[in-house]
Amino acid sequence: MHNTNSDASDEHRQVLKKLSGHLRNIIEQSIVLNAPDKVITDINKQLATIETIMQPYVTDKRALEYYNPNVRGDLNDIQPYSAVSGHYNALAAPIKFEQQQDKLIGRVKYGRAYEGPPNCVHGAIIAGVYDQLMAIAGMATGKAGPTAYLNIDYHKPTPLFEALEFQAWISLERDNKIIVKGQCLVQGEVVTSSEALFIVKALLNK
Numbered sequence: 001m002h003n004t005n006s007d008a009s010d011e012h013r014q015v016l017k018k019l020s021g022h023l024r025n026i027i028e029q030s031i032v033l034n035a036p037d038k039v040i041t042d043i044n045k046q047l048a049t050i051e052t053i054m055q056p057y058v059t060d061k062r063a064l065e066y067y068n069p070n071v072r073g074d075l076n077d078i079q080p081y082s083a084v085s086g087h088y089n090a091l092a093a094p095i096k097f098e099q100q101q102d103k104l105i106g107r108v109k110y111g112r113a114y115e116g117p118p119n120c121v122h123g124a125i126i127a128g129v130y131d132q133l134m135a136i137a138g139m140a141t142g143k144a145g146p147t148a149y150l151n152i153d154y155h156k157p158t159p160l161f162e163a164l165e166f167q168a169w170i171s172l173e174r175d176n177k178i179i180v181k182g183q184c185l186v187q188g189e190v191v192t193s194s195e196a197l198f199i200v201k202a203l204l205n206k
C-alpha cells in the first residue's frame with residue numbers, strides 16, 4: 001500500500017491525472033450547482049454508473065508511488081496522492097511546487113470548494129499547504145519526519161480566485177530537528193506566515 005516505486009507508464013500516469021482533473025472539476029461545480037432535481041437525479045445516476053465501472057479495479061495497491069523520494073522534475077510527485085498537493089488526488093487543489101534557489105514555492109488559486117470566510121480560503125486548507133510544503137522543503141536536508149508543531153499567523157484574509165504564492169525555507173537543522181519557515185504572498189503582500197518543527201529520528205526509529 002505504501003509503495004515507494006511503481007512501474008506505471010507515462011501514459012498510465014497521464015490518464016490517472018486526467019481522471020483526478022475531471023473529479024476536481026466536478027467537486028468545484030457541485031458547490032455552485034443550481035440545477036433542477038431532474039438534472040441532478042440524472043447526474044447522480046451517471047456518477048453511480050462510474051462508481052460501478054471503477055469498483056472491480058479498486059485494490060489495496062496504489063498504481064503510483066505513495067512516496068517517491070527520488071522524484072525528478074515535478075516536485076508534486078514526491079507524494080502523488082497527497083490530499084494537499086497530489087496531482088492524482090482530486091481533493092487536492094492544483095497547486096504547483098517548484099524549487100527556487102533555497103526556497104520551495106507553491107503556486108495555486110483556490111475556488112469555491114475551499115472557501116472558509118466569505119470569498120476567502122479556509123484556514124485549515126492554508127494549514128494543510130504549509131504542512132505539506134514545509135515537510136517537502138525540509139527534505140532538502142536529506143531527512144524527513146512528522147510535524148511536531150505547525151504555527152500559523154493569519155495576518156490578512158487569503159482571497160479565493162487569486163494567485164497565491166506559498167514559500168518555505170529551512171530555518172534551522174540540528175540533530176533530529178528541522179525548523180522550516182514559510183509565508184504566503186498575494187500580489188507581493190504577505191497574508192500569512194508560519195513555522196514548523198519536524199522531528200527526524202522519530203520517523204526513522206518508529
Ligand SMILES: CCCCCCCCCCCCCCCC(=O)SCCNC(=O)CCNC(=O)[C@H](O)C(C)(C)COP(=O)(O)OP(=O)(O)OC[C@H]1O[C@@H](n2cnc3c(N)ncnc32)[C@H](O)[C@@H]1OP(=O)(O)O
Nearest residue numbers: 002003004067079131132135144146147148149197199202
Ligand atoms: C514507506 C515510505 C515511508 C516514508 C514516509 C515518508 C513520507 C514523507 C511524506 C511527507 C508527508 C508530509 C505530510 C506532512 C507532514 C504531516 O502531516 S505529519 C502528521 C502530523 N504529525 C503527527 O501526526 C506527529 C504526531 N506526533 C508524534 O508522532 C510525536 O509527538 C513526535 C512529533 C514524532 C515527537 O515524538 P518523539 O519521537 O517521542 O520525540 P520527543 O522525544 O518527544 O521529542 C524529540 C525532540 O523534539 C522536541 N519536541 C517534540 N515535540 C515538540 C513540540 N511540539 N514543540 C517543541 N519541541 C518539540 C522535544 O522536546 C525533543 O527535544 P530534545 O529533547 O531532543 O531537544
